[in-house]
Amino acid sequence: MSAVVWLGGWLALPLLGAPLLSHPAYGRFSRVCRAVLSGAAGLAVLSFVQTVSALAGVAWRPLALLLLSAGICGALRAAAGRAAAAAPEEASLDPGRRLALLLSAAGVAIALLATLAGAAGSPDLLLFWGPKAQAFAAARSIDAGFLAGPRGATLHPYYPPLVTNLYALATMAAGSLPWRAAVLTFPLLLAALALALPSALRAAERPLAPAAVSAVVVCAIGLLGAEADVAGNADTMLLLFETLGLVLLLQPRPVEGPMLLLAGVLLAGAATSKVEGLPFVLAAVFFFLLNPGARRDLPGTLFRLLGPAALSLGAWFLFGLLRHAFTRYGEYGSLLDLRWDRFGLVLAQIGRTLWRRGFGLPYLVPAALILASRESPRRLPLAVGAGLTVFLTVTYMLPVAYPELWIEWSASRTFSPLIVLLSLSVRAPEAGSYGASATPPS
Amino acid sequence: MKRATLPLTGAVLLVAAAALRLPHTRQIFRPEANPFCRTLSPFDGPIFALLEQASGKIPPGARVAVEASSRRPAESAYFALVASGMLPGRDVRSASPPPRDGWRPDFLVVLGSRLPEAPVRPVLRSPEGTVWRTSE
Numbered sequence: 264m265s266a267v268v269w270l271g272g273w274l275a276l277p278l279l280g281a282p283l284l285s286h287p288a289y290g291r292f293s294r295v296c297r298a299v300l301s302g303a304a305g306l307a308v309l310s311f312v313q314t315v316s317a318l319a320g321v322a323w324r325p326l327a328l329l330l331l332s333a334g335i336c337g338a339l340r341a342a343a344g345r346a347a348a349a350a351p352e353e354a355s356l357d358p359g360r361r362l363a364l365l366l367s368a369a370g371v372a373i374a375l376l377a378t379l380a381g382a383a384g385s386p387d388l389l390l391f392w393g394p395k396a397q398a399f400a401a402a403r404s405i406d407a408g409f410l411a412g413p414r415g416a417t418l419h420p421y422y423p424p425l426v427t428n429l430y431a432l433a434t435m436a437a438g439s440l441p442w443r444a445a446v447l448t449f450p451l452l453l454a455a456l457a458l459a460l461p462s463a464l465r466a467a468e469r470p471l472a473p474a475a476v477s478a479v480v481v482c483a484i485g486l487l488g489a490e491a492d493v494a495g496n497a498d499t500m501l502l503l504f505e506t507l508g509l510v511l512l513l514q515p516r517p518v519e520g521p522m523l524l525l526a527g528v529l530l531a532g533a534a535t536s537k538v539e540g541l542p543f544v545l546a547a548v549f550f551f552l553l554n555p556g557a558r559r560d561l562p563g564t565l566f567r568l569l570g571p572a573a574l575s576l577g578a579w580f581l582f583g584l585l586r587h588a589f590t591r592y593g594e595y596g597s598l599l600d601l602r603w604d605r606f607g608l609v610l611a612q613i614g615r616t617l618w619r620r621g622f623g624l625p626y627l628v629p630a631a632l633i634l635a636s637r638e639s640p641r642r643l644p645l646a647v648g649a650g651l652t653v654f655l656t657v658t659y660m661l662p663v664a665y666p667e668l669w670i671e672w673s674a675s676r677t678f679s680p681l682i683v684l685l686s687l688s689v690r691a692p693e694a695g696s697y698g699a700s701a702t703p704p705s
Numbered sequence: 706m707k708r709a710t711l712p713l714t715g716a717v718l719l720v721a722a723a724a725l726r727l728p729h730t731r732q733i734f735r736p737e738a739n740p741f742c743r744t745l746s747p748f749d750g751p752i753f754a755l756l757e758q759a760s761g762k763i764p765p766g767a768r769v770a771v772e773a774s775s776r777r778p779a780e781s782a783y784f785a786l787v788a789s790g791m792l793p794g795r796d797v798r799s800a801s802p803p804p805r806d807g808w809r810p811d812f813l814v815v816l817g818s819r820l821p822e823a824p825v826r827p828v829l830r831s832p833e834g835t836v837w838r839t840s841e
Contacts, residue, residue: 359708359709359710359713360709362709362713363709363712363713363716366713366716366717366720367716369720369724370716370719370720370723373720373723373724373727374723376727376733377723377726377727378740379733379734379738380727380728380732380733380738380742380743381738381739381740381741381742381743381744381750382726382727382728382743382744383740383744384739384740384741384744384749384753385744386741386744386746386749389741389749389752389753389787389790389791390786390787390790391790393790393791394789394790394793397790397793398793401793401794414786414789417786440793442740442753442757442791443739443740446740471708471712472708472709472712472713474709475708475709475712475713475716476712478712478713478716479712479715479716479719481716482716482719482720482723483719485719485723486719486722486723486726489723489726490726492744492745492746494740495740621722621723621726622722624718624719624722625719628715628716628718628719629715631711631715632711632712632715635711636711689712691708
C-alpha cells in the first residue's frame with residue numbers, strides 16, 4: 264500500500280506546474296506533453312520551496328508546500344511575458360510515427376522488465392539517496408545534523424537536493440520508503456520522457472522525424488539505464504530535466520520569453536538533481552547566448568534562463584553554509600592538482616566503460632544519425648556535448664586514488680547526456696532545399 | 706517515413722539489444738527476485754533480501770551489529786552502510802572490527818552462512834543470512 268501512495272503522489276506533480284503551463288505560448292505542445300512539462304516544472308519549484316523552508320527552519324507540511332509551489336508557478340506565468348497563442352501542430356499517425364511510438368513503448372517496457380528482474384537497481388539508492396530521504400522525512404526537513412554527522416562522508420552531503428526532497432515528501436506521505444517502488448522511478452521517468460519528447464521536438468526548428476528521434480533517445484536511455492544500474496538514483500531525473508530544458512532552446516529563433524522561462528525552470532531542475540547538472544546548464548546557456556539573436560535582451564534572457572537555477576542552488580549552498588553541512592561541490596580533490604599524466608589512462612578507461620555498457624550502442628546509434636544525415640547538425644546540442652565531454656574528461660583527472668574504478672562506476676552515467684545531445688543535433692533540410700519534403704515530418 | 710528510416714532503424718537496434726540483455730521471463734517474475742539481484746554489484750541482491758526481511762524482525766530503537774560471513778572489514782563496513790539505510794531508527798554498527806566503546810548490540814545480522822560463536826537466539830534464517838537476538 265505504501266508503494267502505491269509513494270508513487271501515486273508523483274501523479275499530482277503536473278497540478279503544481281499547471282498554472283505556469285496554462286500560458287498560451289505553451290499551447291503549441293500537445294496536452295500530454297504539457298502535463299509532463301507541468302510535472303517537471305512543478306517539481307523543480309517544489310524542491311526549491313522545500314529547500315527554502317529548510318533554510319528558514321520551517322518544518323515541511325505537504326499541503327502547504329504543494330499550495331505554495333502552485334502559487335509560485337502562477338506567479339511565474341504572470342512574469343513569463345507575452346507571446347502569441349499557439350496550437351499544437353497536427354501530427355499524422357503515419358506508419359513511421361506509429362512504429363516510432365511502438366518502439367518507444369517497447370523501450371519503456373523493457374526498462375520496466377529489467378527493473379522488475381533486479382537488473383537495474385542502483386546501489387546508490389541504498390547507500391545515500393534512500394537513507395537521506397528517510398532521514399529528511401523523519402526530520403520533516405533537510406536534516407543538516409544527519410548530513411554533517413558520522414555517516415556524512417558516505418552520504419555526499421553536498422549532492423543537490425531535488426531527488427532527496429521529492430523522495431522525502433513521498434516517504435512522509437507513505438509512512439516509509441518502499442524500496443521496491445523507488446526503483447520504479449526509472450521506467451516511470453523514462454515513460455514521461457517518451458510521452459513529452461515527440462511533441463516538444465515537433466515544435467523545434469526544422470524537426471526531423473520527431474517521434475523516431477524521440478524513440479532513439481528513449482530506447483538508448485532505457486538500454487543504458489539497465490546496463491549502468493540507474494533505477495532509483497537521480498540519473499533518469501537529470502536526463503528528463505536536461506532533455507526537456509534543452510529542447511525548448513531549439514525552438515525557432517528568436518525563442519520567446521515564456522519558452523526561455525520554462526527552459527530556465529527545467530534547467531534549474533537539472534542543476535538541483537545532480538552535480539553534473541550544473542556544467543550542463545552553464546554550457547547550454549553559454550552556447551545559446553553565442554547566437555546573436557539570443558542577445559537582443561541579454562539581461563532578460565539571462566534572468567529567465569539562469570535565474571531559477573541560481574536561486575535554487577543559492578538556497579541549497581546557503582543552507583549548507585549556515586548549517587555547517589557543506590560549503591562547496593567536490594570531494595575528489597582540487598582542479599589545481601589535475602593529474603595530466605593520467606590523460607591517456609582516463610581516455611582509454613572512458614572508452615572501455617562506454618563500450619561495456621551495451622557495446623557502446625546508446626552512444627553509437629545517435630552518433631550514426633549525425634554522420635548519416637545530409638544536413639549540417641544543430642550547433643547548440645553539439646557544442647554543449649563537446650563542452651560537457653571536455654569538462655568530464657578533465658574532472659576524471661582529479662587526483663583520486665583509483666581512477667579506473669571511479670570511471671568504471673560512473674562514466675557511463677555522467678556521459679549519458681551525450682545520448683540526448685547527439686540525437687537532438689539532427690534536423691530536417693530547410694524548406695525548399697534539395698530533398699526537402701512538403702509533407703509534415705512523421 | 707523516408708526521413709524516419711534511419712532513426713527507426715537505430716531504435717530497433719537499441720530495443721533489440723535491450724531485449725537480448727533481459728533475463729528469461731520466468732526469472733523476471735520469480736517471487737524471490739529483488740531490485741538488486743542482478744546488478745553489477747554481487748553483494749547488493751543478498752544484502753537487500755536479508756535486510757528487507759530483517760527490518761520486520763528488528764524493532765525501532767534496537768542496537769544492531771552487522772557482519773559479513775567473510776569477516777573482511779571492507780565487506781562488513783559496506784554491509785553496515787546499507788543496513789543503516791535500510792534499518793532506519795536503529796543504531797547500526799559493523800561487528801568487524803567490534804566496537805571498542807562498550808557498545809553491546811541487541812541483534813546480530815550475519816550476511817552469509819556462518820553461524821555466530823556466542824550463544825544467541827535465532828530470530829530469522831534465510832538463504833542470504835541470519836538474524837540473532839543477543840540480549841533479552
